[in-house]
Amino acid sequence: MANEYLNRFRNIGIAAHIDAGKTTTTERILYYTGRTHNIGEVHEGAATMDWMAQERERGITITAAATTAHWVRHGTDYTVNIIDTPGHVDFTIEVERSMRVLDGAVAVFDSSQGVEPQSETVWRQADRYGVPRIAFANKMDKTGASFELVINDIKERLGAIPAPVQYPMGEESDFKGIIDIVRMRAYTYTNDLGTDIQEHDIPEQFMDKVQEMRAQLIEAAAEVDEEVMMMYLEGEEPSVEQIVAALRKGTIAQKIFPVLCGSALKNKGVQLLLDAVIDYLPSPLEVPAIKGTTEEGGSKEFPADDAGDLAALAFKIMSDPYVGRLTFVRIYSGTMKSGSYVQNTTKGKRERVGRLLKMHANQREEVQELKAGELGAVIGLKDAGTGNTLIGEDDEFVALESIEVPEPVIT
Numbered sequence: 431m432a433n434e435y436l437n438r439f440r441n442i443g444i445a446a447h448i449d450a451g452k453t454t455t456t457e458r459i460l461y462y463t464g465r466t467h468n469i470g471e472v473h474e475g476a477a478t479m480d481w482m483a484q485e486r487e488r489g490i491t492i493t494a495a496a497t498t499a500h501w502v503r504h505g506t507d508y509t510v511n512i513i514d515t516p517g518h519v520d521f522t523i524e525v526e527r528s529m530r531v532l533d534g535a536v537a538v539f540d541s542s543q544g545v546e547p548q549s550e551t552v553w554r555q556a557d558r559y560g561v562p563r564i565a566f567a568n569k570m571d572k573t574g575a576s577f578e579l580v581i582n583d584i585k586e587r588l589g590a591i592p593a594p595v596q597y598p599m600g601e602e603s604d605f606k607g608i609i610d611i612v613r614m615r616a617y618t619y620t621n622d623l624g625t626d627i628q629e630h631d632i633p634e635q636f637m638d639k640v641q642e643m644r645a646q647l648i649e650a651a652a653e654v655d656e657e658v659m660m661m662y663l664e665g666e667e668p669s670v671e672q673i674v675a676a677l678r679k680g681t682i683a684q685k686i687f688p689v690l691c692g693s694a695l696k697n698k699g700v701q702l703l704l705d706a707v708i709d710y711l712p713s714p715l716e717v718p719a720i721k722g723t724t725e726e727g728g729s730k731e732f733p734a735d736d737a738g739d740l741a742a743l744a745f746k747i748m749s750d751p752y753v754g755r756l757t758f759v760r761i762y763s764g765t766m767k768s769g770s771y772v773q774n775t776t777k778g779k780r781e782r783v784g785r786l787l788k789m790h791a792n793q794r795e796e797v798q799e800l801k802a803g804e805l806g807a808v809i810g811l812k813d814a815g816t817g818n819t820l821i822g823e824d825d826e827f828v829a830l831e832s833i834e835v836p837e838p839v840i841t
């Protein structure tokens with residue numbers, strides 16, 4: 431099937447209010463994804479930390495507007511593009527811009543604080559852009575951490591239906607690991623880097639609570655999936671695959687929000703979070719096609735298809751000391767080729783695409799083309815600004831959905 435590669439894509443943002451642990455979570459994600467893919471030579475211990483420190487100095491990890499990573503799930507290699515979503519309310523307009531180019535998000539919460547007012551702002555922005563989400567209750571190791579506080583706040587403050595797919599083994603300084611409520615397995619971390627994970631049965635002391643939460647989870651899955659509903663009504667136990675499929679459907683429809691837990695700082699739970707990104711968040715084929723407005727005021731859709739007409743959005747301009755102006759783009763449809771010409775319909779200009787880059791955490795990869803569903807940086811566009819539409823040189827005028835001016839934010 432053409433475009434089948436898109437099933438293995440996840441374009442996600444990590445959204446959080448300042449201090450919830452977005453940076454730490456992102457760094458860990460990049461560390462673990464790098465380990466399984468292109469930085470196999472980096473070993474545990476000091477080298478890892480050096481690598482992260484170096485990256486921080488070079489600013490690539492933190493400042494790349496879109497970083498391409500890889501994660502293997504059930505033997506399949508997935509491409510996970512992580513789009514930077516600024517956490518500070520001052521950057522609200524930037525948050526909104528980034529929301530447009532991602533297909534799903536991880537909302538990070540500080541478990542000792544629950545849902546804070548600024549997390550609520552980010553959540554509402556994601557609502558407005560219809561972004562499916564999973565929630566990560568971070569800082570489970572911190573004094574005052576409470577998984578149930580986060581669950582209740584999601585329900586009460588955000589008015590959303592949480593689907594807790596995990597449960598912490600202990601909280602605060604007793605936090606030892608994670609129970610997967612869907613699969614009914616427990617994971618304990620036995621080294622400081624969180625790379626040595628032991629899978630085992632659920633300890634007896636957590637069983638009652640886990641059973642209770644599992645019953646709630648299946649009820650939530652039943653609400654969004656008829657097959658699970660039938661089984662639920664007949665008192666039958668759905669399989670793991672059925673539960674995952676139902677939760678995935680409910681998440682993509684934004685009817686439910688899987689909730690996970692962990693501690694990014696203590697390296698606990700981040701790999702399971704990556705698994706959940708693959709399991710529950712949509713591929714570019716599962717989100718509504720972006721629309722554009724034609725010259726006559728008509729509407730044109732651009733389904734994700736690398737053989738379709740080119741439709742791309744510039745979402746961030748950065749200045750790089752080595753290569754100059756970098757224009758970060760998301761390709762919705764078609765293929766952008768290096769050395770080709772594109773029309774910038776927002777500016778009414780024809781521009782030459784110079785070199786194309788995919789930004790990885792620890793390196794930049796020069797590529798010849800960026801296909802539908804991909805994100806990367808273009809060197810050589812002189813006029814493109816944030817929010818500009820780029821289409822094929824000979825294609826008819828179209829402007830991708832404009833960015834609405836956000837409502838004022840009261841904090």
Ligand code: GDP
Pocket residue numbers: 446447448449450451452453454455517568569570571572692693694695696
């Ligand atoms: P950001 O502002 O959301 O990017 O948050 P940071 O990742 O910079 O984290 C803010 C502070 O919380 C830092 O001091 C981190 O070390 C700390 N932090 C992040 N994750 C955890 C965690 O899981 N547990 C604890 N105890 N502290 C954390």
